[in-house]
Amino acid sequence: MPRFGKDFKMFDVILPTLSLDITDLLDDTLRQCSICQAVAEWECMQCYGDLDITPGHLKQYCQTCNTQVHSHRKRVSHKPVKIAVPQGPWSGPMHYTRQRMSLFAVTCIETSHYVSFVKHGPQASDWLFFDSMADREGGENGFNIPQVRACPEVCRYLGLSEEELSRVDASSLRESARRLLCDSYMCLYHSPELSLYKEILNDSSGSLDVFVR
Structure with missing residues (x-):
């Protein structure tokens, strides 16, 4: 800072x-369309500064919303990038496990x-x-x-x-x-959820056992 x-x-x-x-910063993770909450398949850097679309959020879209957003005349020059989506039967608005x-x-x-x-x-x-x-x-x-x-x-x-x-x-x-x-x-x-810690036990024989969880 x-x-x-x-x-x-x-x-x-x-x-x-x-x-x-940090969900939307991770690779190969399900991400939500910033407009309809379906699975995001596209991300557009040129849209980031556009206050007309979900201000304060990453600009990532499903196939349908990506097409609609970039049909507007002021965004036709944008170059959205395809997002890697994990394999699965993903469709419609979904409930996500946020990271x-x-x-x-x-x-x-x-x-x-x-x-x-x-x-x-x-x-x-x-x-x-x-x-x-x-x-x-x-x-x-x-x-x-x-x-x-x-x-x-x-x-x-x-x-x-x-x-x-x-x-x-x-x-x-x-x-x-x-x-x-x-x-x-x-x-x-x-x-x-991913934190590791070591638990050290000293038994009566004097030996040390280390458990990593």
């Missing part, structure tokens, strides 16, 4: 979205030092704040003391709508919320 020090911030506040729908990724961390920078907010559990309030240089021991030749602390209050702001956020006075925010919203630089997402 466009953040670099105090001298250049394109936006005073940036609200990270909690979920990203979504969830926010699990936000890296923030105010001037020259990065800090992070990291989600550590399933609850909306399960957020931690991490600062690798929160304190220092021994002066210039000493060492940094990191800090990790619970930060459940940020979930209140992450759940705000755009309209609600526009009414928030940034100067009145608590320190943690201010850093998250005013200094956010990079958002990290993952797919909960």
Whole structure:
């Protein structure tokens, strides 16, 4: 996101979205026609800036809608591209399994030092704040003391709508919320359904068993 020090911030506040729908960015995946919700077979880059057709959405069409859209005189010069569609008896409006990724961390920078907010559990309030240089021991030749602390209050702001956020006075925010919203630089997402984790068990014989799920 466009953040670099105090001298250049394109936006005073940036609200990270909690979920990203990446369905229409994936190859060889069923995609919906942006007009009739049937299976999309065509995509048109020249239509992207056309506010007359589903503004704010990718411009992807079924065969019928593609023909109708590009019959208009101002779009006859467009060059729609064929989309790879998985094999199957696809027809008519369909119910799709949307592929979504969830926010699990936000890296923030105010001037020259990065800090992070990291989600550590399933609850909306399960957020931690991490600062690798929160304190220092021994002066210039000493060492940094990191800090990790619970930060459940940020979930209140992450759940705000755009309209609600526009009414928030940034100067009145608590320190943690201010850093998250005013200094956010990079958002990290993952797919909960595809997440892997390791479970390490130490049995009585001293051997280690590792399970990857």
